[in-house]
Amino acid sequence: MTETEDDGDADSADDLPDRLRRAFADHGSFEREGDAWVSSTTAFDGRVRAESAEEGRIRLSVTVRVPTLAAVTADEVADVVEDGWADTFERRVVDVxxxxxREREFDPVVETDGDEIAVTYALTDGNERRGVDDAGALIDFVEGTYVQGVIPGYEYTGPVSELLSAARRHGNDGAV
Incomplete structure (x- = not known):
């Protein structure tokens, strides 16, 4: 089927080269779920979808979904605080x-839908292992950026309370 004859849907993960599936399996941070690979090492929902690109390259779409500040606090968060926090978070996650x-130019998309913010990056690479490594790094970057932006003084709920607890333990060399 030629490009003009197809229905416009992205390749299913089963149509992708074996080398890409091996790269995800060997990475150790992803599990296959339907047509995506899901990060198994982060607290937030990080997903990577892949499709074939020109000249044997692979196009990866990386989406990380995080809760808004108000969605993970037991306390009331003033609108001005929530808006300022969301604006700062967006500015930080687009500065990749x-x-x-590999040095890349990104044009990330940040969208808020209710109590959730989705950050999406796209990258194309001819080296599937480097592409998968970079996808994992982007997911980790969003999680780290989120945690760095947590505002002290609020009582946080999961998964942020668990992230903060883990950070405290690691900051004390594991001592609790």
Whole structure:
């Protein structure tokens, strides 16, 4: 089927090269779920979808979904605080320089839907292992950026309370 004859749907994960599936399996941070690979090492929903691109390259779409500040606090969060926090979070997650193994230009999309913010990056690479490494790095970057932006003084609920607890334990060299 030629490109003009197909129905426009992305390749299913089963149509992708074996080398890409091996790269995800060997990475150790992803589990296959339907047509995506899901990060198994982060508290937030990080998903990578892949499709074949020109000249044997792979196009990866990385989406990380995080809760808004108000969605993970037991306390009331004033609208002005929530808006300022969301604006700062967006500014930080679009500034991706130096995160990936290969220097890349990103044009991330940040969308808020109710109590959730979705951050999406797209990348194309001819080296599937580097592409998968970079996808994992982007997911970790969003999680780290989120945690760095947590505002002290609020009582947090899961998964943020667990992330903060783990950070405290690691900050004390594991001592509790």
């Amino acid at each position: 320089g130096g995160v990936t193994r």
